[in-house]
Amino acid sequence: xxxxxxxxxxxxxxxxxxxxxxxxxxxxxxxxxxxxxxxxxxxxxxxxxxxxxxxxxxxxxxxxxxxxxxxxxxxxxxxxxxxxxxxxxxxxxxxxxxxxxxxxxxxxxxxxxxxxxxxxxxxxxxxxxxxxxxxxxxxxxxxxxxxxxxxxxxxxxxxxxxxxxxxxxxxxxxxxxxxxxxxxxxxxxxxxxxxxxxxxxxxxxxxxxxxxxxxxxxxxxxxxxxxxx
Numbered sequence: 001x002x003x004x005x006x007x008x009x010x011x012x013x014x015x016x017x018x019x020x021x022x023x024x025x026x027x028x029x030x031x032x033x034x035x036x037x038x039x040x041x042x043x044x045x046x047x048x049x050x051x052x053x054x055x056x057x058x059x060x061x062x063x064x065x066x067x068x069x070x071x072x073x074x075x076x077x078x079x080x081x082x083x084x085x086x087x088x089x090x091x092x093x094x095x096x097x098x099x100x101x102x103x104x105x106x107x108x109x110x111x112x113x114x115x116x117x118x119x120x121x122x123x124x125x126x127x128x129x130x131x132x133x134x135x136x137x138x139x140x141x142x143x144x145x146x147x148x149x150x151x152x153x154x155x156x157x158x159x160x161x162x163x164x165x166x167x168x169x170x171x172x173x174x175x176x177x178x179x180x181x182x183x184x185x186x187x188x189x190x191x192x193x194x195x196x197x198x199x200x201x202x203x204x205x206x207x208x209x210x211x212x213x214x215x216x217x218x219x220x221x222x223x224x225x226x227x228x229x
Contacts, residue, residue: 017196019041019049022182022187025113030190033191036209036212040215054179055179056182058105111171112151116157148166191208193210203222205219
């Protein structure tokens with residue numbers, strides 16, 4: 001297992017092992033991977049604390065219509081993802097992509113995740129999955145307030161207040177901090193999954209899409225390594 005080492009950061013002191021999922025709302029491979037990480041969370045909920053970090057794939061001058069940043073064969077990439085993982089993208093979303101109209105901006109969904117984690121941190125992986133379903137299946141736009149209001153409602157929160165919280169300057173500051181933390185974790189692509197065993201020790205167990213069987217085996221290997229001899 002790769003073990004990237006970091007300088008001490010704001011990652012909290014740990015009572016349990018932590019599994020850190022670094023994703024981006026616009027990452028199509030993350031959307032495919034979300035069902036895998038949900039299954040891992042279900043199996044290992046008693047062993048790990050789970051944390052989701054937003055990676056910041058589309059920020060700065062990359063923000064804009066998908067036509068400005070996506071590769072010309074983007075629809076072929078989606079076909080490959082569907083074939084390889086069984087994930088299905090919505091027809092309306094694929095139509096938008098084909099026209100180049102869909103907006104990409106990682107800061108807004110990262111702010112939403114930040115707000116959600118202040119309310120229900122243990123459900124953050126499910127929230128990230130549902131958010132991506134609204135983007136990749138329902139074809140809602142990333143800057144549509146209705147996306148976040150409906151998401152919040154699904155988890156029993158007040159949708160209007162949730163969206164208002166997203167606009168607070170300190171929320172965006174926290175979201176951007178997560179982008180910086182992802183870089184500190186040496187994340188160069190998404191999805192990425194790490195097991196944190198103490199404040200400065202990490203095992204990299206997934207870089208890119210990984211199926212459940214392979215990922216489960218890697219988790220078991222880490223746990224075996226951590227057992228006292």
